[in-house]
Amino acid sequence: MDRKKTYKVLLLLCFCLCTTFSFSQDSKQKALETRRQELRREIKKINELRLENQSKQKSQLSLIEDFNYKIGVLNNLIKVTNQQANLITREINSNQKKITKLREDLTHLKAEYAEMIVKSYKSKNEQSRIMFLLSSNDFKQAYKRLQYIKQYSDYQKQQGETIKAKTTELQQINAKLLKQKEDKQKLIAENRVTQKSLEAERKQQRVLMASIKENxxxxxxxxxxxxxxxxxxxxxxxxxxxxxxxxxxxxxxxxxxxxxxxxxxxxxxxxxxxxxxxxxxxxxxxxxxxxxxxxxxxxxxxxxxxxxxxxxxxxxxxxxxxxxxxxxxxxxxxxxxxxxxxxxxxxxxxxxxxxxxxxxxxxxxxxxxxxxxxxxxxxxxxxxxxxxxxxxxxxxxxxxxxxxxxxx
Known part of the structure; x- marks a missing residue:
């Protein structure tokens, strides 16, 4: 296998690995979000049932069961939300690396493209192209020179398209990065509220347990x-x-x-x-x-x-x-x-x-x-x-x- 083919295989392998990793991250994030919403609904149901019975005098045994249950659900919610935030942090770091790499690629591509444009401008004269062909030693060389001119023109177009595609990809990753940072901040804010709720439940539980231990x-x-x-x-x-x-x-x-x-x-x-x-x-x-x-x-x-x-x-x-x-x-x-x-x-x-x-x-x-x-x-x-x-x-x-x- 020649070097060109080896390079292509490595590029394809790298693309497949990146796609699989991205899919795995998205899949994990969706699973965590589903679980988080389930826990939120469960807390809502607990609160609704509590409101329904707030005028009643529950036994202390039952109240402790209620506190323990809600504390358990709140702990799980905090854990899942932290996992989500950590996963987003890893995604943010990954995307920041991608952005750095894309910017480097774009700088390199634009420099190459600018050099080609200058060369193209210098040889733009149609007469110089004809002379380049006519100065060939034989028909075979003339044909190869014609192919070279065409390939050079196609390569220019390809470079332009590559720059355009990389610029679009950079914009998309930047937008995704901003959204991820926003999502992370929302999760952190939600966890602060959940943590306060957990502390309030634990405080009431401790007071109740203290009175129970006396009897x-x-x-x-x-x-x-x-x-x-x-x-x-x-x-x-x-x-x-x-x-x-x-x-x-x-x-x-x-x-x-x-x-x-x-x-x-x-x-x-x-x-x-x-x-x-x-x-x-x-x-x-x-x-x-x-x-x-x-x-x-x-x-x-x-x-x-x-x-x-x-x-x-x-x-x-x-x-x-x-x-x-x-x-x-x-x-x-x-x-x-x-x-x-x-x-x-x-x-x-x-x-x-x-x-x-x-x-x-x-x-x-x-x-x-x-x-x-x-x-x-x-x-x-x-x-x-x-x-x-x-x-x-x-x-x-x-x-x-x-x-x-x-x-x-």
Whole structure:
């Protein structure tokens, strides 16, 4: 490969690398901006729910959950905004280097172009061109000289076009640089406001925690009571799932001691369809924020205590309608002592459970469709809180709803 071809290959490789890097940066920036807007919407929902309940006397346990949740979201917003600002800084530095390089290229190109114009002007006389051709030793040399004159003229035009293109590129990068600097300043200003909000939340949280620590034993007893209540509900749900599995196996003529559902072809198709929608299922309420997530976690008040959550607790608005997240069949509508009603829906060998309802619109055996209203979330008259407890399981094995519900 000659030097000219090698140079062209290197230029092409450099262009491809620059394009890939630019695309990667843009992609990261878009992803961060999407996440930032999601967090802002989440904070808006938290504030709206707070305003809705501000006249109510929430329990201190609930208030701490609220503070912890909002502090977590604010921290995430600050982190994402900082990442955006840092990425823009890198882009600004990259563009400043490009501008410096383009200016150097333009200076060089303009100098070359000016030199060509001078030479062209000196040899502009048509007679001198004819003499240049006529002084050739033979026809072959005359043809080569004619080609040279044409190539020189084409090169002049090409240089002019290159200067024009580089000047346009420089103007575009300059405009982009100004926009990036403006965007960065906006992000920095927004982060200052978020930081103030975070400090205000932390201050209120510290005051509340100080008063709670004075009566930590009383609050620990309340936490343990709530855990026992949650465990009682979970035990009842597991029992109902075992009974549903036993019924399906008995109907299929199989052992009733089996731990998995005996699925019909329609049941297998439904389960497969449910699985294919993992991460894309709709929320069980139109508007809400997750206050307690899935899994074992330290309690926000007494961190030496571990709480186990087999689902999620979603704070929503008053009179919020509960919707089935997927097609299925109601296998149970449960009314337990001192517990608000819950609904269980089977989707093949998957089950979704909707707890803490005030009204139920369905009954056992009903076929339901995706987004069908199945009830209404209970609102605590004293605290003003409207909390839906939602869980997903495959047979008796609990699943993390955040893995299944879209953007949870």
């Amino acid at each position: 930590i034993n009383r609050y620990t007893a309340q936490i343990n009571q709530r855990e026992r209540e949650a465990n009682r509900i979970d035990a009842e749900i597991k029992k109902l799932i075992r009974e549903a599995i036993a019924r399906s196996n008995k109907k299929a003529g199989k052992s009733s001691s089996a731990t998995t559902f005996a699925l019909t072809p329609a049941g297998r198709a439904l389960a497969k369809n449910f699985e294919s929608n993992k991460g894309k299922l709709g929320w069980p309420v139109d508007k809400g924020v997750v206050k307690v997530r899935y899994g074992t976690q330290p309690h926000p008040i007494n961190r030496s205590l571990k709480i186990k959550s087999n689902g999620v607790r979603i704070a929503t608005e008053k009179n919020a309608k509960v919707k089935a997240v997927f097609n299925g069949e109601v296998i149970a509508v449960v009314n337990m002592r001192n517990i608000n009603p819950l609904v269980m829906i089977r989707h093949g060998n998957y089950i979704t459970t909707y707890k803490n309802l005030s009204k139920v619109y369905v009954k056992e055996g009903d076929k339901v469709t995706t987004k069908q209203e199945i009830g209404e979330v209970f609102t605590n008259r004293i605290t003003g809180e409207t909390i839906l407890s939602f869980s997903i399981s495959k047979e008796s094995a609990t699943q993390n709803p955040a893995s299944w519900i879209y953007k949870m």
